[in-house]
Amino acid sequence: MSDNKSSFHPAFAVSNIKSNIPITLEMENVAYYTWAELFKVHARSHKVLNHTIAPKTKVAAPSTDADKELWLTLDATVLGWIYSTISRDLLNTIIEPDSTTMEA
Template sequence: MGDKTDPNTTKIIHPVYIVANIQNKVRILDGKKVTYSSWVKLFKLHACGYKVLSHIDGTTPPAKTDEDYESWSEIDAIVLQWIYGTLSDDLLTRVLEPDSIAYEAWTRIQNIFLNNKGSRAADLEHEFNNLTLRAMPSLEDYC
């Protein structure tokens, strides 16, 4: 007898493989037009919907000897591409590292935006205190 396969059985592909362009779902993080908190919310929503949240939430990956590691690694590479593909050029150069996994890149981005929160708040407060009506194009913009 030959090899019998069920013709009604179809291989289910992981949803991550059907994303054509991440930028249609998650905008480019630049820290100005798109803030870090907005980007994180959009990215996590997208990651949850495509069943890859575990690649950025700190879940321990399978061991390299695990039979699921190859599949996990391929999916992680796609998530890493999503991360890199939604960063401004300036941020990309600060985050890009060889042999990285998605969670490591995610953490590097988090550190860029959250580790200097105090100094960023001080800069914004200084900017606010020095804001004058004369420097603004209209009263509405000033307000």
């Protein structure tokens, strides 16, 4: 998953997702396309787009325990970004125990 195991992943540097995605996605005020585009740009710039959009080509599953742990941690990070940028109504609609970002 990463060439340099000691490198710090850029997604972990995000301390406040709302400063990068200032729109709260709501059921009533449909701004999905704007929210989704901002989210996609942010995910791409932090090298986690593959957690929200399936790659066009098959990607090998993480092979080591460290890679699996990194993937799970990154997925939880991106899922937290989604949860932090949507309304409570939407959150209550999509939140599921042990859900992945792709499922949300």
